[in-house]
Amino acid sequence: MAELTGPPGARTVLQQCLQARLQVKPPDQGSQAQWVEIQRGLIIYVCFFKGATEEIIPKMVHTLLNVKLNETEGGKYVSILNLPGDILIIPQATLGGKLKGRSMQYHSNIEKDIGLDLYTQFVAQCERELAANTKCFEAGVVLRHGTYGNRQVLKVDTNGPFTHMIEF
Amino acid sequence: MAELTGPPGARTVLQQCLQARLQVKPPDQGSQAQWVEIQRGLIIYVCFFKGATEEIIPKMVHTLLNVKLNETEGGKYVSILNLPGDILIIPQATLGGKLKGRSMQYHSNIEKDIGLDLYTQFVAQCERELAANTKCFEAGVVLRHGTYGNRQVLKVDTNGPFTHMIEF
Numbered sequence: 001m002a003e004l005t006g007p008p009g010a011r012t013v014l015q016q017c018l019q020a021r022l023q024v025k026p027p028d029q030g031s032q033a034q035w036v037e038i039q040r041g042l043i044i045y046v047c048f049f050k051g052a053t054e055e056i057i058p059k060m061v062h063t064l065l066n067v068k069l070n071e072t073e074g075g076k077y078v079s080i081l082n083l084p085g086d087i088l089i090i091p092q093a094t095l096g097g098k099l100k101g102r103s104m105q106y107h108s109n110i111e112k113d114i115g116l117d118l119y120t121q122f123v124a125q126c127e128r129e130l131a132a133n134t135k136c137f138e139a140g141v142v143l144r145h146g147t148y149g150n151r152q153v154l155k156v157d158t159n160g161p162f163t164h165m166i167e168f
Numbered sequence: 169m170a171e172l173t174g175p176p177g178a179r180t181v182l183q184q185c186l187q188a189r190l191q192v193k194p195p196d197q198g199s200q201a202q203w204v205e206i207q208r209g210l211i212i213y214v215c216f217f218k219g220a221t222e223e224i225i226p227k228m229v230h231t232l233l234n235v236k237l238n239e240t241e242g243g244k245y246v247s248i249l250n251l252p253g254d255i256l257i258i259p260q261a262t263l264g265g266k267l268k269g270r271s272m273q274y275h276s277n278i279e280k281d282i283g284l285d286l287y288t289q290f291v292a293q294c295e296r297e298l299a300a301n302t303k304c305f306e307a308g309v310v311l312r313h314g315t316y317g318n319r320q321v322l323k324v325d326t327n328g329p330f331t332h333m334i335e336f
Binding site for chain 1: 179231245263271272324325326328331
């Protein structure tokens with residue numbers, strides 16, 4: 001039974017965290033590295049494939065912010081908007097890799113400039129949804145994100161990553 | 169273009185780490201939690217699907233230990249056996265989840281007892297390969313793994329997780 005009718009436009013991997021720290025600017029001559037940090041919430045690793053357009057962004061945002069993957073203190077699973085919890089978005093082009101012999105190839109990955117554009121829109125739409133959500137606003141949850149094209153130096157503390165993959 | 173001719177038998181997600189700590193026994197009345205730890209190396213999250221048999225284990229082990237995903241100090245990518253680096257295997261049934269509405273369903277996941285058996289074999293074959301590799305043996309690299317069915321409380325420190333997904 002074939003499960004895919006065509007290649008996906010985007011692949012996301014989701015992990016729960018208690019805290020996560022991501023480098024958004026590497027150290028430079030005379031300047032220290034810059035980091036962003038979230039507390040309890042959701043890490044979204046995202047990769048776009050060739051052929052993806054901005055049309056998939058609203059569905060991605062809606063799905064990822066509303067899927068019930070986030071554990072409450074009481075052990076129930078609710079959406080990140082309902083937790084409410086922080087969000088860390090990490091561009092992760094390596095997720096598009098395909099095994100060829102002993103190496104990974106990235107031929108299906110989107111062109112860099114289009115990927116940057118889609119990534120930027122994805123982050124902006126997530127930010128808008130979060131800002132429009134009363135529960136999130138009142139709880140002061142934050143959204144942080146990595147710099148597209150950078151090395152994503154990351155430190156994560158979890159109570160179980162509860163790793164999921166969702167394609168769009 | 170259909171990409172899969174049939175559903176996969178196993179899904180793995182791979183991340184690089186500088187250090188990782190995983191709880192293998194939760195705290196109990198009168199006993200503290202037990203943890204395992206690895207230094208620089210590879211984290212393998214693994215999930216088996218319904219229908220998987222032990223026949224896929226040798227290919228999984230061979231592929232994962234030989235795929236060139238691991239960055240040397242010099243920025244080259246080599247296999248975990250050639251790095252050489254530590255390995256942390258984490259059972260992660262959630263990777264088999266499929267989105268249905270706002271929830272994830274796990275109907276494609278393997279039955280628990282068969283999953284435990286395949287997981288145990290996977291860990292044992294990885295251990296054997298590591299033990300048989302002179303470079304790994306001389307470098308004293310270690311393999312650690314999570315307890316099947318437990319919550320995988322995890323702390324990770326990376327220089328870039330470089331996340332990949334490989335299905336078998």
